[in-house]
Amino acid sequence: MEALLGSAPSCAICAVVLKGWTESREMVIANSLVEGMFDADDPPPDLYAALPDIAAYWTARRGVKLEVTRKAKSVAIHDGGDQGDRHTVLLRAECQASARSSGDAHDPLLAELRIVMRGDEGVAMDRNTSSLSIWRPSEKTKQAGVSSPYVSDTLLSANPLSQISLNVARRWLKTCLETHGSACSVAYAAAEPMWRRMPTRVLEIVSGSTKIYLREPQEHKLTDPRYVALSHCWGQDGTPFTTTHSTLASRKEGIEIAALPQTFRDSLVLSASLGLQYIWIDSLCIIQDDIGDWEAQSAQMASIYRNAYLVLGAANGSSDTMGFLDPREIQELVRLPWRNYGLALQLLPAEGRRWTDSAGPDPLAREPTNARAWCLQERQLPMRALYYGTRQMFWECERMRASEDGDAAAQEGSHLERLCATGNIAGSVFSRPQRSPYEEKRGANWVDWYAMIENYTSRSITKHTDRLPALSGLAQAVTAATRDVYIAGMWKAGLLEGLLWCRTQLGQILCTTADYVAPSWSWASVIGPVQFPVYGWYMNRAQWKAKMSDFEALAEYVSHLTEQKDLDEFGQLKGGYLTLKAPLVPVASIKPRQIETPLIQNLFGQEPLRSVVGDVVLEIQAGEGALTQDMWIEGGLDRPEEGDVSENGRLSVVFLTRLPYVLEDGWIEHRFGLIVQKLDDGQYRRVGFVDGFILGRVEGETLGIVGYLREPKEGDLDEEERPNNLARDPLGLNKSEITIG
Structure with missing residues (x-):
């Protein structure tokens, strides 16, 4: 690295290799963040340093390896399974750090340069011609079969019409x-x-x-x-x-x-x-x-x-x-100066x-x-x-x-077939066909659709009333392939997962549109990017923890109605509601969420992760009279002004799912749901979300995560027969039928 840095100003190959290593370093950083290789709040001190400032690379005298290699790619391109081979000759330059530890993000840097030959660009088409001619293949072209669908290693032309x-x-x-x-x-x-x-x-x-x-x-x-x-x-x-x-x-x-x-x-x-x-x-x-x-x-x-x-x-x-x-x-x-071969080295993307x-x-x-x-x-x-x-x-x-x-x-x-692949599949956040400590990651019911919605809501659109019409063709095609019921941007078979959307960044405000777009429980009712945190829990954490129970549904679908505004049954809406049967508990007060993660009461175990976009803690009261339980749970309001708990603006929490977080001698109770406001007509509207562990007072204003001991009762099934046996619902809340508009 030290020699390369000294040569780069005067040597073209060294300069390109250095650029390749710089781009490779960007991918090392991105992958380390995604894979959680270190504490994001305490990253390595040289994480974002320039390559010349990362001593682990430029002091690695034996860590740089150069080689010329040929890579053969065998790709199935025929219906019958025949193979088409493509060969690429590469110059590979790899730089390894002098020493590595699990959290230093000093992965090897790799630059690959493809050896290419300049071809004959021929006569380029004129993009600004005032008249056009339809191209017809010559007899020579017709008779020349297709030996490979891939470009030989010819230098790309700067002119896309060459x-x-x-x-x-x-x-x-x-x-x-x-x-x-x-x-x-x-x-x-x-x-x-x-x-x-x-x-x-x-x-x-x-x-x-x-x-x-x-x-x-x-x-x-x-x-x-x-x-x-x-x-x-x-x-x-x-x-x-x-x-x-x-x-x-x-x-x-x-x-x-x-x-x-x-x-x-x-x-x-x-x-x-x-x-x-x-x-x-x-x-x-x-x-x-x-x-x-x-x-x-x-x-x-x-x-x-x-x-x-x-x-x-x-x-x-x-x-x-x-x-x-x-x-x-x-x-x-x-460009390489060898005779008249017209050879060159071209840097490949990282x-x-x-x-x-x-x-x-x-x-x-x-x-x-x-x-x-x-x-x-x-x-x-x-x-x-x-x-x-x-x-x-x-x-x-x-x-x-x-x-x-x-x-x-x-x-x-x-893309469409892959999108439909996780629609109505057996595996979901609520159940898995099999359990194993080494269970491979598999898709969950409708996970690809909602991942696509996360992408979709981050995109710009001129008319916000087009949020559903701009997805109408895709919804129509997916409906035909899966036979599921489409409900205002969500699916009946993945309804609870789809209802649990929230903002993507702390402090983000999800505004509604001036004109009606969708019911308040649909992601389409707000402007701004959203995420579906249940899938994040399942795919990244719950799925690999074999002793952790699956999510348990607390809400039941009763009915829904969506009123179309025009001929397109997947397009614009003029009204709609959703009726659920679920635990509904009033909110007594709301206050800002404490900065520190609450400690676990009564149990010892690993500190759990909390929502990164929650910013309030809600005091909720379940039961009546002497049986009233004072609890707290973390969440967030879509808009700060929605946090009115006065008599006219009474808020409640609708619990949709629970996920017991199993520890050595007990569990802690994680719940997801909606914050809703009751309207004058008796219906409710969504104003926020809850995503957190059940909390209780430790002393004064300090809140701690409530721990529940494992206390099996006589007659309970064995844990293998019912893995959720020792993590039963500790609250036992009654369900109410509620309609959300």
């Missing part, structure tokens, strides 16, 4: 069509007219013409059902080019290509270069000032994106005026930022479309899609994902 880049996209599409069979194709009835497979309106590209034309497939009886669906960001001020009632006729007569915003022109050039003549763009194919048409087309989003021959993702375009085919920044490169397996990192995570709510379902629904990122393009389909720089992985199923 022949090198376009040929990669064509090869991906050809591979998918010829080797993936029915896996990536929509099944249709043989007698079904071609035009029925298309949206209500599409745009037609006519070879040699300077115009495109808005067509209605049914009216024109179109016989080529292949269409591209564009996924794009309109921009902060909306797209400058739309179809309205006043422009509908002129759109059918022809739209000058030169008059279109750059993103639309870019998508037309790409579609034509792939041999496709029809494209669906929402702002042009939906009549924007016709509420009825918008509602009807919005309800078809699932089929529009699912049935598209190809979805084109303008991932790096922040607005329609900007486009997405600008010259690209090429990953750091060192491990953990590559697209090498279906569960790996998402290279589009930082692109503009990933920040928009509407674009989420457009990413989840397609059977095959081509995305243009800031540095390169990416492919996704039911059998393959690949990147232009050569990373690739086989995968089974689409």
Whole structure:
């Protein structure tokens, strides 16, 4: 490291290796934080130090290893299970620390440089052409089979419309069509007219013409059902080019290509270069000032994106005026001076930022479309899609994902199939098919849906009333696949888990919208990112602790009603309620939560973790007369002004689930629920959440966690027969039927 630091200013290879190590260090830090390798409140002193300031690396004289290696990736790409091999030659530079301990975050640093060859870029397409020609494969292209769907190690072009880049996209599409069979194709009835497979309106590209034309497939009886669906960001001020009632006729007569915003022109050039003549763009194919048409087309989003021959993702375009085919920044490169071979070394992204397996990192995570709510379902629904990122393009389909720089992985199923995989499964936070101290982590019922909602609520959306419509197509597709009942952004089979949402940061305020969006118990009723803490407990802690009981449901579903505002049964709402049978206890007082974690009373054991977003402690009173129990529990209010416990603003806690935290000689009682306010009509509305252990007074104002001793009673089942035996509900609260609006 010391030698490298001295050489980097004058040596190109040393400089690139140093950059690779710096990016690798970023991943070391990120992984250490995720895996909890140290106390986040007391991190290693050099955690965020620059590499030259971390002595453990630059003093490791024997810790730097250089090697040239060949990596062969064998990827299943055919329905029959045939294999396609891709070989990459790498220069690997690894730096190990001089000494390591479990919590110092001094993991080895790795920089990998791919050996690439400069190829012939050919004649690039003109993104600003005023007329387009549909690309037709030559006989030579038709006869050349598909030996591998992956790019050979050729230097990426800075121009996304170069022949090198376009040929990669064509090869991906050809591979998918010829080797993936029915896996990536929509099944249709043989007698079904071609035009029925298309949206209500599409745009037609006519070879040699300077115009495109808005067509209605049914009216024109179109016989080529292949269409591209564009996924794009309109921009902060909306797209400058739309179809309205006043422009509908002129759109059918022809739209000058030169008059279109750059993103639309870019998508037309790409579609034509792939041999496709029809494209669906929402702002042009939906009549924007016709509420009825918008509602009807919005309800078809699932089929529009699912049935598209190809979805084109303008991932790096922040607005329609900007486009997405600008010259690209090429990953750091060192050209090698050997004769005329045109060889170079190109730095690969750090491990953990590559697209090498279906569960790996998402290279589009930082692109503009990933920040928009509407674009989420457009990413989840397609059977095959081509995305243009800031540095390169990416492919996704039911059998393959690949990147232009050569990373690739086989995968089974689409985003949609993986999203549905944990819908209605046997394993849930309330029960597991088996228990073992070494139990492998498995998904829990609807965990992937609610993880997606966490992502979705962090995205921006222009109209907050679109929070449910922007998810409508995906909800429709998931309903068809799982047969579960969709309830205002949640699922009946995962209702209690879905009701337990809360803010993501301490001090965050979850505001409601001026216009009605959803009932107060739905995450869609508030503005701002939310999380589902029950899943965090289960997936990260409860699941691996074999002696800990599963969550126990304290609430029972009774009924619900959601009133649709329009034709889309998964879209906008104008009202709704949910009736539960659950313990309901009044709140006597609310005060700020104490900073220190309360100590455990009566028991010895490990200090439990507490909610990181709770900021209040609520005094609750259960029972009546001499049987009244004074208890406290931690939680948080969605909005600080909701903490009114006066006679007119009486608050209560609805307990939804309990999770006994089992210790050596007893347990402590962790409960999750909602803070609700009673309204004049007898219904309740959600105003906050509870997430904490049952507390009691130790002395004065000091609160401690109440410990419950293991006291088995005669006639109880053995612990193996009922693992929750020694952690029975210590409160035994009666249930009341309550309706929350």
